[in-house]
Amino acid sequence: MLTGVYSINELTLASWSNVLPSRELFSQSKKWCPKCFEDWKKNNQIIYEPIIWNFKEVNICKIHGVRLKTECPYCSKPIPVLTRTSRNGFCPYCRSWLGSNDITDEIVDSKHNSWKYFVVNNIGTLLKAKSEEKTNWSQDNIVSFLESLIEKTVCAFSRCFDIPKSTVSSWFGDNHKPILQTLLKICYRLDINIIEVLSSNELHVSLISEKDYNDISRENKNTNNSKVRRKIDWDNVEEKLIGIINNKDFNTSSVREVARNLNCNARLLYSHFPDLCKKISEDHDIFIRYQKIRKDKEKRQKVLEVTFDLYNQGVYPTRRKVEAILDSNISLRRKDNYSIWKDAVKSFQ
Ligand SMILES: [Zn+2]
Ligand SMILES: [Zn+2]
Incomplete structure (x- = not known):
């Protein structure tokens, strides 16, 4: 009420x-x-x-x-x-x-x-x-869907969907329902909607042969959620890393982003090329710092502009009035913004 x-x-x-x-x-x-x-x-x-x-x-x-x-x-x-x-x-x-x-x-x-x-x-x-x-949703629907998938072998299923065998077995025990995240993972790989799994008691996706499982694993190679191993051309990767470091412009990418672009794992990249990765990471830090300084400067500039604009319009630029005009991501709570405003106001007195 x-x-x-x-x-x-x-x-x-x-x-x-x-x-x-x-x-x-x-x-x-x-x-x-x-x-x-x-x-x-x-x-x-x-x-x-x-x-x-x-x-x-x-x-x-x-x-x-x-x-x-x-x-x-x-x-x-x-x-x-x-x-x-x-x-x-x-x-x-x-x-x-x-x-x-x-x-x-x-x-x-x-x-x-x-x-x-x-x-x-x-x-x-x-x-x-x-x-x-929602009245159609049931635990039985989920179980029969999973059973249809696991029909052949728990091993192939667990490998294909990247779920530990012990977890899979536990679903068919008394009180261990699969969690949302796991169901989503399975649905994602099969390209079906989770609501279908909850609502339908006839959604039997049968993976008949070992080949079916392998096909799904292969398709998943290209998705970012997959852990399927694949061969990486390390010489080519090294060349690209050196290219990034030698580039005269600011390096705008973190090691993680570089790894993503090269389609490999950041940890793996670090373990293969620790020095190159360290250099990329340092360059990236410098870029981030530079960007922050630039943005902060722009913000202070904006504070100054708004303060003077108000004053020139005959409005006394109190903190509240200035803040009301500024974008919400510029706060006078920040020390540097505050002192710019304060100094400007002092200059009017
Ligand atoms: Zn939004
Ligand atoms: Zn806070």
Whole structure:
């Protein structure tokens, strides 16, 4: 009654509890899309935290195609799901607004991150399901689907989907249902939607032969979620690394990004070429530092502009008035911004 929502059940995952275990389901701390917050504020909409941001496996905002934030950009702390001082859209520690339009660094392209988009789309579909649809969901459907997959051999299944054999066996015991993340992984590799698995008792994807399993493994080679081993041309990789280091422009990529572009694992790259990787990492650090300095400078410039503009319009540029005009990612709480403003104001007196 107090919330004004007819069925508060619909705001939770209570209706999933018979089908999916809560193990590993939610993150320990908050995640949020700064752009969503910012848009809602701009349009005078209610600031809230969609339940989909809470899922452990969800790391992007589908609407804006950006990585969800996990730390306050001002005090750098991760934010607990609920505290005594929680307020939607604000950091409970430093009280900063968590929305922002400045998301260019956070873009997650869908071509190279198909798994992330698969996860957010599939969980989204589950969340949107009407209660009538949910009556069809059952644990039995999941079990019969898995049984149809494992029909031949547990070994081949576990290898193909990269799930330990002991885990697979435990599903058919008494009380160990497969977790959401594992089901998603299987669905992703088979290119089916998880809602079909929950709702249909006739979804029998039979992998008849060893060859079928191998085909799926092979297809997965190109996806970023796969651990299938493949031969790497190390000479070619070394040449490319040296090329990156000798390039006269700023090196804008981290070792992790370089590894991704070369289609290999960052740890593996480090173990093969420790010195080259160290150099790339150092160059990248310099680039990041340079960028930060440049951005901070731009921000201070903006503070100065706004302060003078107000003054020239005959408005006394109080802290509150200046902050109201500035983009939300520029805060006078920051020491450098504050002193620029303070000095400007002093000069008017
Ligand atoms: Zn968003
Ligand atoms: Zn904070």
